[in-house]
Amino acid sequence: MKTADLIALMSFFGTLSILSIGGSNSVVPEMARHAVHEQHWLSGTAFSDLFAISQAAPGPSNLIVAMIGYKVAGIAGAAVAQAAMMGPAGLLMILVARVWQRTSASDWHVALERALGPIAIGLILASGWIVAENAGFSHRGYAAAGLCTLLFWRTKLNPLPIMAAAGFLGWTGVI
Template identity: 85%
Template sequence: MKLTDLVALASFFSTLSILSIGGSNSVVPEMARHAVREQHWLTSNAFADVFAISQAAPGPSNLIVAMIGYKVAGIAGAVVAQAAMMVPAGLLMILVARVWQRTSASGWHIALERALGPIAVGLILASGCIIAENAGFSYRGYAAVSLCTLLFWRTKLNPLPVLAGAGFLGWTGLI
């Protein structure tokens, strides 16, 4: 573990923290670009694996941050990366919440609220595309994800059987 690695992790993830509109999954494309292409902390396949594990494991949705930090600088890296991802956004949220409550009826508040929804959805959609690309999806894989998304969006279907079925099809190589 080097001090420069810890500083790099803190600098990168604290910046991402402030940009993570809609949650940490909205900055996964930038996380992948930086961790895989710029810093070479992970390969693209390893990034996809780490993302999958972090989403399946219990805990915060940004567990991927700690896993990347661990890969770079062990336990200290995991702690620094996770703190850098959570503290700046948390402090910003506290400050913004005070203003947000006082201005809830103003026109700019309503306009900003309406604008942030599509931005968050777009960022999360970009994250899904990056993860699919790093996982080596085929066109059949994209079709399966699209079908599952439509099923979850338009029905009240329990996702577990659908995910189990999609997992089985992926395991058999059909998608």
Template identity: 45%
Template sequence: MTLDLALRLCRVFGAASLLSFGGGNAIVPQLQLETVDTYGWLTAAQFADSFAIAQAAPGPSTLLVSLLGYDAAGLAGALLATAAMILPAGLLIYGMARLWQGASRMRWRAALERGMAPVSVGLVLASGVVVARSTDHSWTQYALTVLATVALSLTRVNPLIVVAASGLAAWAASA
């Protein structure tokens, strides 16, 4: 791995770590923009594959970053991307937690918390759109995306059942 690539990995994942309001999925659009469109470290299909693998495993947010770093620069890239993702936000959170505790009765704190909730929702929804654009290329795939979204949003069905049913439906449609 070159020094230039190492610095780019640190910039991409370090900056993303500071934008991850609402969890790791909130930064998926930014990660896709940087790793696919800006630097070309991955294709859109590779990004979608890494995202799918990460979602199927424990700790999906960090795993996605590790996979993207690995695709860009091997094991060293995976380690560097993971560290760059964890350290900036971790240090910021440590400092902010001390300030936040001191402001527990302040009106601006409650207002800020109410304002961050819709931003978090918007970031997560944007992530879904980015991943759908990378993976959905047929009417069957669009339909499965909509059906899975509705099933998971409006019912208490186990996500594993939705994943299995979608996989079987996609397989049946391709046969």
């Protein structure tokens, strides 16, 4: 473990924390760009694998941050990266929440609230796109993802059997 690695993790994830409108999944494209293409901490495939594991594992949705930190600098890297990702955004949320409650009836409050929803959705869709690109999906994989998305959106089917079936098809190499 190098001090420079810990500083790099703290600096990057601290900055990313402030930009994470809609949660940490909204900054996955930037996380991938930095970790894979700039710093070469991970390969694209390794990043997609870590993202999948972090989403399947119990715990915070930003578990990928700790996993990247661990790959870079072990347990200390995981702790520093996670603290840097959660600290600045948490403090900003506390400050903004105080103002937000006092101004709930103002026109700018309503306008900002309506604007942030589509921004967060766009950022999260971009995250899905980056993860899918790095996962090396085939055309069948994209079709399966689209079909699953439609099923989850338009039906009240339990997603667990659908996800299990998709996982099995991926494991067997069908998609």
